[in-house]
Amino acid sequence: MAISNQISVPEKVPFWLDPKKRAIIYQIAVMAMIGLLGYYLVSNTIFNLKKQHIATGFSFLHKESSFEIGESLISYSAASSYGRALLVGALNTLKVSFIGIIFTIILGTIIGVARLSSNWLVSKLAAIYIEVMQDIPVLLQLFFWYAIFYEGLPPPRQALCPIKGLFLCNRGVAFTVPAPHPAYKYMLLALLGAGVLVFFIRRWAKRRQEKTGEFFPVFKVSTALVLGMPFAVWLAFGAPTKMDVPRLVGFNFKGGMTLSPEFIALLLGLVLYTAAFVAEVVRAGIQSVGKGQREAAMSIGLRPPLVLNLVILPQALRVIIPPLTSQMLNLTKNSSLAVAIGFPDFVSVANTTINQTGQAVEGVALIMAVYLIFSLSTSAFMNWYNKKVKLVER
Amino acid sequence: MEQATFETNIEDVKPPATSVGVIGWVKQNLFNGWLNSILTIFTFVVLWKIVPPFFRWAFIDSVWNTTGQACRHAAGACWSIVSANYRFIIFGFYPYDQQWRPFLAMMILFGLLFYSRNRKHWKKSLGYAWILGLFTMGLLMKGGLFGLVPVETTKWGGLPLTLLLSVFGLTAAYPLGVVLALGRRSKLPAIKVLCILYIELIRGVPLISLLFMSSIIFPLFLPEGITINKILRAQVAIILFTAAYIAEVVRGGLQAMSRGQYEAAESLGLNYYLTMRLVILPQALKIVIPPTVSILISAFKDTSLVVIIALWDLLKTTQSVLSNPEWMGFSREAYIFIAIFYFLGCFSMSNYSRKLEKELSAGEESR
Numbered sequence: 071m072a073i074s075n076q077i078s079v080p081e082k083v084p085f086w087l088d089p090k091k092r093a094i095i096y097q098i099a100v101m102a103m104i105g106l107l108g109y110y111l112v113s114n115t116i117f118n119l120k121k122q123h124i125a126t127g128f129s130f131l132h133k134e135s136s137f138e139i140g141e142s143l144i145s146y147s148a149a150s151s152y153g154r155a156l157l158v159g160a161l162n163t164l165k166v167s168f169i170g171i172i173f174t175i176i177l178g179t180i181i182g183v184a185r186l187s188s189n190w191l192v193s194k195l196a197a198i199y200i201e202v203m204q205d206i207p208v209l210l211q212l213f214f215w216y217a218i219f220y221e222g223l224p225p226p227r228q229a230l231c232p233i234k235g236l237f238l239c240n241r242g243v244a245f246t247v248p249a250p251h252p253a254y255k256y257m258l259l260a261l262l263g264a265g266v267l268v269f270f271i272r273r274w275a276k277r278r279q280e281k282t283g284e285f286f287p288v289f290k291v292s293t294a295l296v297l298g299m300p301f302a303v304w305l306a307f308g309a310p311t312k313m314d315v316p317r318l319v320g321f322n323f324k325g326g327m328t329l330s331p332e333f334i335a336l337l338l339g340l341v342l343y344t345a346a347f348v349a350e351v352v353r354a355g356i357q358s359v360g361k362g363q364r365e366a367a368m369s370i371g372l373r374p375p376l377v378l379n380l381v382i383l384p385q386a387l388r389v390i391i392p393p394l395t396s397q398m399l400n401l402t403k404n405s406s407l408a409v410a411i412g413f414p415d416f417v418s419v420a421n422t423t424i425n426q427t428g429q430a431v432e433g434v435a436l437i438m439a440v441y442l443i444f445s446l447s448t449s450a451f452m453n454w455y456n457k458k459v460k461l462v463e464r
Numbered sequence: 465m466e467q468a469t470f471e472t473n474i475e476d477v478k479p480p481a482t483s484v485g486v487i488g489w490v491k492q493n494l495f496n497g498w499l500n501s502i503l504t505i506f507t508f509v510v511l512w513k514i515v516p517p518f519f520r521w522a523f524i525d526s527v528w529n530t531t532g533q534a535c536r537h538a539a540g541a542c543w544s545i546v547s548a549n550y551r552f553i554i555f556g557f558y559p560y561d562q563q564w565r566p567f568l569a570m571m572i573l574f575g576l577l578f579y580s581r582n583r584k585h586w587k588k589s590l591g592y593a594w595i596l597g598l599f600t601m602g603l604l605m606k607g608g609l610f611g612l613v614p615v616e617t618t619k620w621g622g623l624p625l626t627l628l629l630s631v632f633g634l635t636a637a638y639p640l641g642v643v644l645a646l647g648r649r650s651k652l653p654a655i656k657v658l659c660i661l662y663i664e665l666i667r668g669v670p671l672i673s674l675l676f677m678s679s680i681i682f683p684l685f686l687p688e689g690i691t692i693n694k695i696l697r698a699q700v701a702i703i704l705f706t707a708a709y710i711a712e713v714v715r716g717g718l719q720a721m722s723r724g725q726y727e728a729a730e731s732l733g734l735n736y737y738l739t740m741r742l743v744i745l746p747q748a749l750k751i752v753i754p755p756t757v758s759i760l761i762s763a764f765k766d767t768s769l770v771v772i773i774a775l776w777d778l779l780k781t782t783q784s785v786l787s788n789p790e791w792m793g794f795s796r797e798a799y800i801f802i803a804i805f806y807f808l809g810c811f812s813m814s815n816y817s818r819k820l821e822k823e824l825s826a827g828e829e830s831r
Binding site for chain 1: 493494496500503504507508651652653654655658665667668669670671672673676677680681683684685686687688761765766768769771772779783793795796799800802803806807809810811814
């Protein structure tokens, strides 16, 4: 109908039948509706806040927080400001996510490879692990591990000691670490220096090989550098070997390093849960590289490590990295469940702040902003990576 | 050697005993090569260390039907925590003598789900059956009509609440997700930007922040005197959250449609609505069934998060039993019990999705 109209009278199309004008009208209508809704909600909120005498704005960030936080990477006390408390929470979130991501990738890769093993028993066990872990909510898993810690382990006085210097009890895990010594700081610097050196050596070796065809043993040299430089620093400082062993003082362990049950339950739950998803990602990635690729690489005379390094991994990683990143992001977002078992992550601290100040709008906005920053920076990285590894078609 | 093989009839020669039957299977699947042999033996040792003690704890030394005091003397698992409290764990604070109502509602739900399993039953009448079923379930839960005693929503809890949040969450999130996906692919810039903003914003934040928003901020949004109950608010948060993920999955399906489909629909004179309704969506939604199911599975699992805003779902009723001094300390047993619930739900969904995927791809090949 509309079409026949348009064809017969092309000059005078009523504006509601002109797709271009209609599109503009639609958009204006939608924007107006959303604008009105937004105005209605905001005005209601402001009215309600005023009525309940709740302050608005972010000035509360400078006020004294007057609550304690169990574990913190930076110095913090109840006299510190809310802003600092939130920073402590954000750092705790980053800490648990960072450590969790490392362990998840290791465990997930092992399970994913095991799933593809020709060994029936290993492959089936991996399959069972993946299915069971994916099908139980991560929150339930967190509660379960926390309960195991809290109920299953003895109090500090009867702490289990499976290995010398490692103590397990319901107050957490205490283990031996090297006693503080200035050497360790410089060893870390040496390690960083070695990393930078390795980066440049790789670039140089690749260029040289492309130009002259000469091969440079990059892997051996970089291993030697990464291990050797910190070791040399350690020797230069007189090889300190003093260890800090945890001792039972009163009702708890002093010295060494102690991890709280909340932290361990959170880490364990997140890692075991996410590893099941990562295992599937890794399996799919490995399976995506055809058998012919390996055979072709072998037939041009590459040795197995080089086959893996030059042929299999670059192709598998292209498939693995994008879903892997989104799993890592999921882990970071799931770390917000820490609030349920009492680990002071960002959400947990923000929740306490909301309860104390009553400024819910600002608190939830902060939570959302922090996680948005995490995920936007991750997706920025993803776009960069995707561009880098995109198939170059000739 | 070669002579011998030629002389005997090839039919008479049996394969060596080590390459067929049980031994052959074991050799081929467990002990092919020294690395796999070591792996097998190592795995067996680990399993031997774990499985028999667990079996002993869970079945042999366990107690099934005693009081909490008697449990403390048992060497194994205390399943009594489940047998003594299962009514509360499953139904929460729902009035005890009325608990047949949520039970019946759940049975209707399971019946409908079971009936919908078969793709041959996917007709319009099934849609009506679902609408009728959901209505009946709501009536059974809420009461107030046909002589049923009304039950406040604050008393709803346990498994019916978990299922309610999942089922209504999913049925409402799906159409919203499809609309958002269409909006994201729209040619109208304002609508496209709005949808992108919404999807990326929601996908960037954890569900818990939305739940906080629904429980703390949402009441501030409403004018004075109007309140919306807590379950509905959490339900809205779950819907808004799931819809963004469904939108992304559906967008994948829309992108997989070739231009020819759009052009063919246009050349038939179909407008935008009819193009989508008759040509594009039926195909696009079919492609993305498997990823959609995995979104549904995670949405089902995510309903457990409402525990954090103190709704009495399955996890919360369990925790409340655990805070009773009589049953304190038997968390493992209680958590394993509800883990089985979640596992059965998710496992049957993922199994079904695999079956469906196979059926659909088979249909694709025969064409």
